[in-house]
Amino acid sequence: MTNAKPNPHAADEPTLVQRGAVRLACYDSGARDDLRPTLVFVHGYPDTHRVWDRMVAPLSETFRCVRYDVRGAGQSSRPRATAAYALDELEADLAAVIDWASPSRPVHLIAHDWGSIQSWEAVTDPALSHRIASFTSISGPCLDHVGHWLRAQWRDDRAALMRQLKKSWYVFAFHIPWLPTLAWHGGLASRWPRTTERLEGQALPVHPTLARDGAHGTKLYRANVFARIRRPRLRHAQIPVHVITPVRDAFVGPGFARDLDRWVDDLTITPVDAAHWAVLTHPQSIADLCADFIRARPAPDVAAPEARPNTVSPRPSA
Template identity: 45%
Template sequence: MHAQTHWIPTQDGQKLYAKTWGDQNKTAMVLVHGYPDNQEVWEPIIEQLVHDFYIITYDVRGAGQSSVPKRIRDYALARLSLDLECVVDALLPNRHFHLAAHDWGSIQSWESVTEPKFKDRIQSYTTISGPCLDHAAFWMRDQFTHEKRKFFKQLVKSWYIVAFQLPLLAPTVWHFFSPERWGKVLSQLEKTQGLPLNPSISADGQHGIGLYRANFIPRLIRPRQRFAICPVQALVLKRDNFVSPELIDEMPKWVNDFERVEVDANHWAVLSRPQEIAQYIKTFAQKKSV
């Protein structure tokens, strides 16, 4: 595959490294990666989608080749949504597009999917292992009151969120992860050998901690009512070690056009099951295209 590369300036002076894939005359699809990944995590998926879509990917701020903000508050959800807006305004001016995202890419994309200004642009959204933090906060409150077992089950899975709030320990840990060592972790989680390696895993892991520090506590303390402005498909990974499938139960309350698909896979299904995940993304997008 061959991609064209682009540098996108943001409204606060950062630079985002983006790529476009395929025929620009085809239906547009934007893919947003999670943590601690960069846009290269999508390449197995892109191979499956590029014949049907014009694809845009980018390294989110702090990841891959994009610039690294100096302040934690520069990773706030509102700022990340503005980044997406800058990317699509530069590469898809005045065009509709479909959106799919994984992990933190999914969490941050919910901010855009619930913004009225995107109502006439985002045609569909496929979310993978990344709930809206506001929705998750409402779910956690409800479970604590009525279903404490589910509440504590998700709390155990979310141990890393607490660890990432520690000022020195969390960034330091990532210095011990080489691409090969992280690759072994992924292979064990996914029970799949030969997964693509991330050459910048140490830096991506260290810098991306700002995503957690800037957003989790404010959203969990003061959740907002956020309603989706487009059809949403949730790919529920049944063996996800980090996100409980039960969190998806909250989504239909906030989405008018909602579909749920259960996949017998772990958290990084975008790497271990690319053909299957790509097919779900493709089918939903084509069904919702204007």
């Protein structure tokens, strides 16, 4: 018999995890239980933790589900400096959330889009490998792997390279000074529901902080993309990795998953008939894939992490 404990805060009431000057709004769903695995969800751009709502609904019946707004999004802090959005800062944010959510056992990490991109930084860091039991990545490659892939495509298949660059046109646009901010506050936010409906084939929910999230989130691209692609590092994952590839993704081509076994020892790749926001359009199917992968890889107990200078507040300040 397990000793289940209800969460002290409702799922829609955040706990604020403080890391330095940044507050991370964390949302906890599902009963706390010594035997239930903890899942940590990392959203992408320009989303918030709410992108996981439809998946967490079924998963929270079996797992403890922890979501958080990444820096620059939702109810979390929005640093002004572009350098504050570098991958090492994002990795440290994730580590702080993991330390708060599950101090004595590794968590199972599930991420989408830019959430996946930043999570690869943690998954391929030996210093954090003991804190993560498995990683499910949806529509978000490791930027270092992308850098190596681009070089291989330039050498072996330039047609495929051109197809992916065509999908990634917006990455270049986000590097034009002031353009993203003007676009998001000048009408892109109001047009976003029609845009995503056209891409996904159904209407998707829109969060009230979309314009600010979209403008701030472009710093993710400017702080990381070209720097990593110009000088890609050798990044290997020592934990089980599950890559879910929506075959109709308008932004991330399936080619990024090819030759991934060069970087991952325990790799599972699952194509799904969906577009980019599969976590919203096919939540039950994606949730089932995640649950099956996680059940086959239980998380062992680990020693408690060293104390970090984080503080926790149960609700946002007024």
